Amino acid sequence: MTVKVLVVDDHPVVRDGVTSLLRSDPGLVVVGSADCGRAAMTSAAELWPDLVLLDLRLPDMLAPEVITGLRKVRASAKIVVFTAHGDHQGVVAALDAGADGALLKDVAGMDLAAALRKVLGGERVVDPRVLPEERQRSAALAGSGLSRREYEVLRHAARGKTNPEIAEATGLTRNTVKTYLQAALHKLGARNRVEAISKANEAGLL
The missing domain is CATH 3.40.50.2300 (Response regulator)
Incomplete structure (x- = not known):
């Protein structure tokens, strides 16, 4: 192709x-x-x-x-x-x-x-x-279990963007953004996006 x-x-x-x-x-x-x-x-x-x-x-x-x-x-x-x-x-x-x-x-x-x-x-x-610092972040990402898309969505969320704004920035649908965000929360062991952002920050992902 x-x-x-x-x-x-x-x-x-x-x-x-x-x-x-x-x-x-x-x-x-x-x-x-x-x-x-x-x-x-x-x-x-x-x-x-x-x-x-x-x-x-x-x-x-x-x-x-x-x-x-x-x-x-x-x-x-x-x-x-x-x-x-x-x-x-x-x-x-x-x-x-x-x-x-x-x-x-x-x-x-x-x-x-x-x-x-x-x-x-x-x-x-x-x-x-x-x-x-991207090299260290890549290593942290590899150890987190997050996919690139899950990380990308979480990164936008960490900068205060809403799901519709994340969808526009990434070219994804709002439902897909929500799915990726929920998957990221699950993998990070977080109950909500604020906790997920905090855990990702501690892990050197953000």
């Missing part, structure tokens, strides 16, 4: 470079590109990409705004932030807005394709050079 990729970056050399890098995986095909946030939303509505590789810094909009807009036109698409900077706060904001991963632009072709494949498989992939 061919995976359609939309590249959003205001630098033509980056857009061309990503297209070349992804040639290492014939199943990942760049179907279009955009140079700003508004163009990204238009392209996503027209091209129906499976994955969007999004520059963290665009000339017209911040990445979290673009992510929210993309979720409205193509809710099921995976979104991976692509940055040249170790911009901790910018990456955290993008992940909080619903990005499925964050990679540095110096990633090699095979590594990029492999990382995108992991994201398409449901994993959240974050380069440890962008967020050094």
Whole structure:
């Protein structure tokens, strides 16, 4: 099955470079590109990409705004932030807005394709050079028994989002959000979401 990729970056050399890098995986095909946030939303509505590789810094909009807009036109698409900077706060904001991963632009072709494949498989992939604590969090997650989706839903809940807001940010239905949240509560041995968030925090998950 061919995976359609939309590249959003205001630098033509980056857009061309990503297209070349992804040639290492014939199943990942760049179907279009955009140079700003508004163009990204238009392209996503027209091209129906499976994955969007999004520059963290665009000339017209911040990445979290673009992510929210993309979720409205193509809710099921995976979104991976692509940055040249170790911009901790910018990456955290993008992940909080619903990005499925964050990679540095110096990633090699095979590594990029492999990382995108992991994201398409449901994993959240974050380069440890962008967020050094992500490695410890990944280890804690592996020991918790939580699935990536359960963790993602719990992470949004920890930031005060309601179930409808989590559904919009993740592209899931409200019932699915509720199911994932209940599963997370059960695995953490918590009676409610406040207790679950507290236990997850103690375990180094948040």
